[in-house]
Amino acid sequence: MADELAVFLENENDYTNAGGVTRYALQVEKISLAILKNPIQIAAPKNSPYLFDLGTYKPTLNLSGVADDQSTANTVTFGGNTYRTPTVHQISRLSTDWWYDTVQQINIYLREPDFVDSTGTTRESYFKFSAALTTISIDYKAGTEERPEFAMTFFTGRPKVYYPHMTKGS
Amino acid sequence: MKSLILLEKNPKDAGSLTNAEVLNPKITGSGTTENYIFGQGGSKDVQAKYALKVLGFATRTFRQPLQVGVPRQSPILFDVGSYRPVLTVSGVVEREALPDSSNVVFESNTYYAPTYFQLQHAVTQWNYVQGEEILLTHLHTNVLSVTYEQYNVAIQNATFGLTSELPKFWTYEISFVATRPLAKRPSKNI
Numbered sequence: 001m002a003d004e005l006a007v008f009l010e011n012e013n014d015y016t017n018a019g020g021v022t023r024y025a026l027q028v029e030k031i032s033l034a035i036l037k038n039p040i041q042i043a044a045p046k047n048s049p050y051l052f053d054l055g056t057y058k059p060t061l062n063l064s065g066v067a068d069d070q071s072t073a074n075t076v077t078f079g080g081n082t083y084r085t086p087t088v089h090q091i092s093r094l095s096t097d098w099w100y101d102t103v104q105q106i107n108i109y110l111r112e113p114d115f116v117d118s119t120g121t122t123r124e125s126y127f128k129f130s131a132a133l134t135t136i137s138i139d140y141k142a143g144t145e146e147r148p149e150f151a152m153t154f155f156t157g158r159p160k161v162y163y164p165h166m167t168k169g170s
Numbered sequence: 171m172k173s174l175i176l177l178e179k180n181p182k183d184a185g186s187l188t189n190a191e192v193l194n195p196k197i198t199g200s201g202t203t204e205n206y207i208f209g210q211g212g213s214k215d216v217q218a219k220y221a222l223k224v225l226g227f228a229t230r231t232f233r234q235p236l237q238v239g240v241p242r243q244s245p246i247l248f249d250v251g252s253y254r255p256v257l258t259v260s261g262v263v264e265r266e267a268l269p270d271s272s273n274v275v276f277e278s279n280t281y282y283a284p285t286y287f288q289l290q291h292a293v294t295q296w297n298y299v300q301g302e303e304i305l306l307t308h309l310h311t312n313v314l315s316v317t318y319e320q321y322n323v324a325i326q327n328a329t330f331g332l333t334s335e336l337p338k339f340w341t342y343e344i345s346f347v348a349t350r351p352l353a354k355r356p357s358k359n360i
Contacts, residue, residue, distance in 0.1 A: 055297030
């Protein structure tokens with residue numbers, strides 16, 4: 001996993017883990033975030049169209065990468081917590097046994113490069129999305145059976161952002 | 171691209187900018203109006219005016235004339251003259267902030283290259299309201315005089331991408347529905 005594409009998946013109350021927290025470090029090669037808005041553009045005869053925008057938006061997050069076919073002991077530390085790289089079995093299980101509700105809160109963390117604040121302190125910069133899973137696919141191909149590819153699609157809310165990078169940020 | 175795309179939003183009250191309208195929308199002091207951004211500091215002094223790093227810019231205008239088929243005759247055309255412009259801007263946006271000095275001055279206003287955070291914040295928080303229009307300015311490549319088109323736009327959808335091959339930048343593609351543009355000193359062959 002490239003450090004620059006550190007993506008973490010967390011279930012705060014995993015029913016399949018006796019209500020414990022399950023944390024996975026995904027081995028992601030591509031992130032795609034699509035934000036659909038729904039303005040109305042009303043055409044007017046021989047006039048510039050009218051725009052009507054309620055300001056609604058619907059983010060969808062697509063992640064693709066590779067998974068482990070066999071168990072490993074790989075871990076990644078983020079935010080003081082330990083995340084394990086999931087196997088295909090674990091991804092398969094979460095695809096069926098995780099759902100988003102007020103108890104089983106599912107979070108995705110997109111880590112950005114670290115942020116050095118005005119006091120010189122290095123902070124972890126990241127986006128935290130609440131996410132509901134819509135699709136998971138796992139593809140085995142001849143020759144890479146030990147590292148099958150996966151793709152996940154989530155409907156998400158607007159992310160909470162920790163120590164964001166900004167032009168004129170200080 | 172040699173030409174340049176600028177994106178900004180008319181503030182509701184230029185003397186009292188909101189979190190949606192500033193370059194640094196973090197929580198400041200006790201006046202917490204933005205619940206989804208955490209971090210210290212923050213300033214509401216500088217209005218968000220963005221100079222986008224653009225690799226592609228496309229305009230499309232959809233018309234809808236009626237073509238009425240007539241048996242054994244040429245069809246009758248009926249065109250009420252309505253049109254719907256759609257703009258698409260694509261390019262890259264920094265993950266980390268550039269130096270503050272890397273800005274563009276246009277018509278006495280300073281435009282900054284946004285970070286990914288700032289651009290995605292604008293995508294979700296800017297919506298088109300009369301009096302608080304979102305303006306997209308397409309500056310042309312002239313050097314002797316500044317020519318540009320300015321569109322009122324509403325953001326229709328946006329796609330951001332990050333790949334392991336290009337880890338320093340997010341790619342983006344934003345589609346806008348637009349009004350008829352105002353043109354300033356347009357280039358014309360006469």
